[in-house]
Amino acid sequence: MNSCTKRLKKLDITKSGSSSWRAPSNIALVKYWGKKEVQIPCNPSVSFTLKNCFSETSLAWSPKEEGSLTYEFMFEGQSKKSFHSKLDQFFEKIIDYIPELNHYHFIINSKNSFPHSAGIASSASAMAALALNLVSFERSLGLDLNEEEFIQRSSFLARIGSGSASRSLFAEVACWGDHPIFGNDHYALSFSNELHSNFKNYRDSIVIVDDQEKAVSSRVGHALMNNHPFANERFTQAHANYSLCLSALKSGDTNSFIKIVEAEALSLHAMMMTSSESYMLMRPGTLQIIEEVRKFREQTSIPICFTLDAGPNVHILYPSDNLDVVMKWFNDKVKDFKVIHDELGNGPEMIL
Ligand code: DP6
Numbered sequence: 001m002n003s004c005t006k007r008l009k010k011l012d013i014t015k016s017g018s019s020s021w022r023a024p025s026n027i028a029l030v031k032y033w034g035k036k037e038v039q040i041p042c043n044p045s046v047s048f049t050l051k052n053c054f055s056e057t058s059l060a061w062s063p064k065e066e067g068s069l070t071y072e073f074m075f076e077g078q079s080k081k082s083f084h085s086k087l088d089q090f091f092e093k094i095i096d097y098i099p100e101l102n103h104y105h106f107i108i109n110s111k112n113s114f115p116h117s118a119g120i121a122s123s124a125s126a127m128a129a130l131a132l133n134l135v136s137f138e139r140s141l142g143l144d145l146n147e148e149e150f151i152q153r154s155s156f157l158a159r160i161g162s163g164s165a166s167r168s169l170f171a172e173v174a175c176w177g178d179h180p181i182f183g184n185d186h187y188a189l190s191f192s193n194e195l196h197s198n199f200k201n202y203r204d205s206i207v208i209v210d211d212q213e214k215a216v217s218s219r220v221g222h223a224l225m226n227n228h229p230f231a232n233e234r235f236t237q238a239h240a241n242y243s244l245c246l247s248a249l250k251s252g253d254t255n256s257f258i259k260i261v262e263a264e265a266l267s268l269h270a271m272m273m274t275s276s277e278s279y280m281l282m283r284p285g286t287l288q289i290i291e292e293v294r295k296f297r298e299q300t301s302i303p304i305c306f307t308l309d310a311g312p313n314v315h316i317l318y319p320s321d322n323l324d325v326v327m328k329w330f331n332d333k334v335k336d337f338k339v340i341h342d343e344l345g346n347g348p349e350m351i352l
Helices: 081-094 099-103 123-140 147-161 163-169 218-224 231-251 254-273 284-300 320-333
Strands: 017-030 045-063 070-075 104-112 173-176 202-208 305-308 314-319 338-343
Touching: 017 123, 017 163, 017 231, 017 254, 017 305, 045 123, 045 163, 045 202, 045 231, 070 081, 081 123, 081 147, 099 104, 099 123, 104 123, 123 147, 123 163, 147 163, 163 173, 173 231, 202 320, 218 254, 231 254, 254 305, 284 305, 284 314, 284 320, 314 320
Parallel strands: 070 104
Antiparallel strands: 017 045, 045 104, 045 173, 045 338, 202 314, 202 338, 305 314
């Protein structure tokens, strides 16, 4: 874990400063579902990085006399006390890695590019943006990291905030979780250099089937995997799907890609339906869209497919080659739903 945990010299705790980062959301192709403390996944996952769905977070720091870390948090310009318990837990978990935090007061400002009511999880992009700012803070105090180490450490800290956030630090496609062929439990890795050109122009159009806050949080969902009757089978399946998915992404095999991605989405929701307590996040509209996607693929041979995160909304993945035909289909078959069109993105950006 070297760059994530190593401290070679004492940092200068007299400096004040600020930084600002934009970090994207991501959509998992092979799902992370089930974890050990602290966000160590039970299986590896791989995701596409998005472009238009992102969080922008700025951090300002000023040294203070003594005591422990203090902060103010603003979301979209408003003070948000309701986010404090998640942030408090996060800071508590990372304080051993960044002990200098205790000598500072922070002002955090955050906003998302997508509406709060879109039902899109913001924890991945928000935690990734915050982690990038925290490593910028460490760097300004004298922590010596090259660019690769900077991103690796940001991914490591982001993971402690929210597992899927570890993957939001990379362009196009990212992998997270131990696997004999590729991957690490502690931080995510880029798979972009291996990505076949067939996938470089993929888009993700998110069909908002329901924009309400979901009935069961991902935190509860992960916990339900602890005593799940099919947990071991699921983790074995995910390990196998992970290596198949990486092979498909590398070779450009869109047929295998579609098979794996759709199976992963349905397995994730099958876990929810068969856990104790059982619950279901798909809505009738979710099934309607899934059926339309499959029909359209059969009719046109366009390599279009769906995936789901832990909610009712459908992510539709397709190449931009036949955009006219696909947009016509959206206007015809998906017209009753709000859609957020997105595409593969280039990862986080520092805001100057
Ligand atoms: C279904 O990363 O939100 O989106 O680590 O508890 O914050 P925590 O969970 P979270 O879980 C994401 C679950 C998922 C699948 C995925 O993104 O891999």
